[in-house]
Amino acid sequence: MLTDITLGQYFPGKSLIHQLDPRAKIICVFLFIASIFIGESYASYALMAGFVALVLALSSIPPAMIAKSLKPLWIIILLTVGIHVFTTPGRVVYEFGFLSVTEEGLRQGFLMSTRLVLLIVVSSLLTYTTSPIALTDAIERLLKPFEKVGLPAHELAMMMTIALRFIPTLLEETDRIMKAQMARGADFASGNILRRAQSMIPLLVPLFISAFRRADELAIAMEARCYRGGENRTRMKELQHTGRDWAAYGFMLVFILILVYLKFTAGKL
Amino acid sequence: MSISLKNVTYTYMPKTPFEKTAIDTINLEIQRGEFVAIIGHTGSGKSTLVQHLNGILKPTQGTVTVDGVDLHDKKAAAKAARSKVGMVFQYPEHQLFEETIYADIAFGPKNLGLTEDEIDQRVKRAMNFVGLDFDQYAQRSPFQLSGGQMRRVAIAGVIALEPEYLILDEPSAGLDPRGRDEIFQEIVQLYQSSGITVILVSHNMEDVAKMATRLIVMNGGKVSLDGSPLEVFREPEKLKTAGVDVPPVTALLRLLKLRGLPIDDSLLTIDEAVATITTALGERKEC
Numbered sequence: 432m433l434t435d436i437t438l439g440q441y442f443p444g445k446s447l448i449h450q451l452d453p454r455a456k457i458i459c460v461f462l463f464i465a466s467i468f469i470g471e472s473y474a475s476y477a478l479m480a481g482f483v484a485l486v487l488a489l490s491s492i493p494p495a496m497i498a499k500s501l502k503p504l505w506i507i508i509l510l511t512v513g514i515h516v517f518t519t520p521g522r523v524v525y526e527f528g529f530l531s532v533t534e535e536g537l538r539q540g541f542l543m544s545t546r547l548v549l550l551i552v553v554s555s556l557l558t559y560t561t562s563p564i565a566l567t568d569a570i571e572r573l574l575k576p577f578e579k580v581g582l583p584a585h586e587l588a589m590m591m592t593i594a595l596r597f598i599p600t601l602l603e604e605t606d607r608i609m610k611a612q613m614a615r616g617a618d619f620a621s622g623n624i625l626r627r628a629q630s631m632i633p634l635l636v637p638l639f640i641s642a643f644r645r646a647d648e649l650a651i652a653m654e655a656r657c658y659r660g661g662e663n664r665t666r667m668k669e670l671q672h673t674g675r676d677w678a679a680y681g682f683m684l685v686f687i688l689i690l691v692y693l694k695f696t697a698g699k700l
Numbered sequence: 701m702s703i704s705l706k707n708v709t710y711t712y713m714p715k716t717p718f719e720k721t722a723i724d725t726i727n728l729e730i731q732r733g734e735f736v737a738i739i740g741h742t743g744s745g746k747s748t749l750v751q752h753l754n755g756i757l758k759p760t761q762g763t764v765t766v767d768g769v770d771l772h773d774k775k776a777a778a779k780a781a782r783s784k785v786g787m788v789f790q791y792p793e794h795q796l797f798e799e800t801i802y803a804d805i806a807f808g809p810k811n812l813g814l815t816e817d818e819i820d821q822r823v824k825r826a827m828n829f830v831g832l833d834f835d836q837y838a839q840r841s842p843f844q845l846s847g848g849q850m851r852r853v854a855i856a857g858v859i860a861l862e863p864e865y866l867i868l869d870e871p872s873a874g875l876d877p878r879g880r881d882e883i884f885q886e887i888v889q890l891y892q893s894s895g896i897t898v899i900l901v902s903h904n905m906e907d908v909a910k911m912a913t914r915l916i917v918m919n920g921g922k923v924s925l926d927g928s929p930l931e932v933f934r935e936p937e938k939l940k941t942a943g944v945d946v947p948p949v950t951a952l953l954r955l956l957k958l959r960g961l962p963i964d965d966s967l968l969t970i971d972e973a974v975a976t977i978t979t980a981l982g983e984r985k986e987c
């Protein structure tokens with residue numbers, strides 16, 4: 432049923448990675464993504480792959496879940512490989528008709544696809560190990576310095592939180608209304624486009640009504656509790672960097688330094 | 701002629717960390733003409749169970765048959781069997797969508813492909829059953845009604861399908877005592893006048909004890925008690941673990957009997973209880 436997807440990617444757990452401060456995780460993911468582009472040698476790619484494998488092992492996310500997050504993107508990965516393999520000029524190793532495979536192309540294709548895979552794996556690790564609420568919290572804190580230049584960080588984060596909070600509710604509601612209308616003989620799956628669009632009315636009207644009702648109720652509830660914007664607000668769960676977060680930053684720094692070192696010594700691929 | 705469940709198990713979100721077996725190897729047989737109440741604590745699996753009875757949920761394991769037809773066969777017979785079972789969901793007023801009450805109640809019959817005349821007949825009958833005056837309400841918008849009235853429109857929308865089995869999931873949730881009594885009265889009237897089989901979900905024993913011919917108590921996804929109201933009330937221990945109360949009237953009568961008052965503790969309505977208590981007290985005074 433529809434609600435099976437509501438919880439999105441978050442995969443609850445108690446691993447070291449789960450317990451890191453979400454800010455540390457976001458920053459490290461950004462650093463990692465940037466550092467992917469430093470790597471130019473096999474050695475640096477081996478190091479990056481090793482790093483990802485280590486984090487994956489620490490997170491105790493089943494590799495099958497990671498494979499699942501790669502699945503929708505494998506066409507893009509394949510396309511990247513194809514374009515690089517066939518279009519990079521260089522020493523030809525193989526030819527089919529007008530297409531020629533070059534040594535440089537193979538290398539580029541391999542590198543680019545590895546980069547893509549690493550990128551996807553790392554960012555899905557972030558969403559697998561961090562609840563959406565923790566993520567928005569962290570984003571709010573990270574954007575805080577920009578409030579000085581007029582960026583409404585708190586409001587943005589609040590909007591994200593509310594949206595995230597209501598996605599499961601709305602999906603559940605959709606599910607329920609669909610079932611109820613199906614029990615009255617509604618048919619959502621057959622007929623041509625026009626008929627199908629028409630058959631959505633019994634679903635969409637109640638859904639919109641309930642969404643507006645909920646929005647209204649939420650607004651009243653927030654007003655009643657005297658909610659107002661970000662300034663001087665304290666929070667129940669303050670984000671706090673602990674030893675393991677600093678360790679993570681340190682680890683990341685060492686990793687980048689080694690990559691930079693490899694860039695100048697190990698030569699190019 | 702019955703709805704029958706064999707070893708039905710249902711698991712929400714299998715193979716994820718959120719996996720939850722909501723009902724576990726349920727075996728049930730609901731005969732035509734019964735008035736069954738399904739009672740249980742919040743989360744005991746009542747809604748999940750009844751959603752199997754008209755094929756909305758497909759059992760993870762086991763089979764559901766209506767009058768001998770498996771609801772999840774591929775054949776047309778399965779579809780026909782499903783349409784014998786009408787289902788009123790929890791908070792049914794949230795499914796209203798048409799511009800007029802008439803059109804909303806007619807939605808189901810229209811999907812059945814009936815003629816205009818037949819639809820008209822059915823809408824009138826359904827509105828009559830739930831106590832909404834046709835001339836006054838038919839052309840009004842369902843969104844201008846009170847919560848209780850909206851619920852009646854939604855229930856009428858299912859009754860208009862003229863099912864042979866009618867399931868109602870917490871039809872009284874969120875209504876005031878008067879609205880609750882009215883809805884229940886209408887359900888009882890429908891049951892008595894049309895011979896329909898009623899399956900009513902509730903977590904309040906008092907509401908259903910007087911109406912139902914059979915009580916099924918759910919606890920943790922399993923059937924913990926199943927029998928006539930009086931049989932069920934004889935198991936206070938099991939009722940307690942299931943988190944449902946004996947109706948206050950019955951509880952009072954039982955306590956009085958324990959204290960030595962010679963009364964019948966198997967009565968369910970307040971009037972009967974008053975009668976038996978006064979006669980018992982009268983007898984005692986005399987002697």
Ligand SMILES: Nc1ncnc2c1ncn2[C@@H]1O[C@H](COP(=O)(O)OP(=O)(O)OP(=O)(O)O)[C@@H](O)[C@H]1O
Nearest residue numbers: 434712720722741742743744745746747748749903
């Ligand atoms: N769509 C769903 N996804 C996942 N789990 C669910 C879903 N619906 C119900 N559950 C779980 O299944 C169990 C049984 O739920 P169900 O709705 O059948 O209970 P209920 O007896 O009807 O409760 P209530 O009296 O609150 O309506 C609950 O523990 C609930 O958390």
Ligand SMILES: [Mg+2]
Nearest residue numbers: 746747748790
């Ligand atoms: Mg329920």
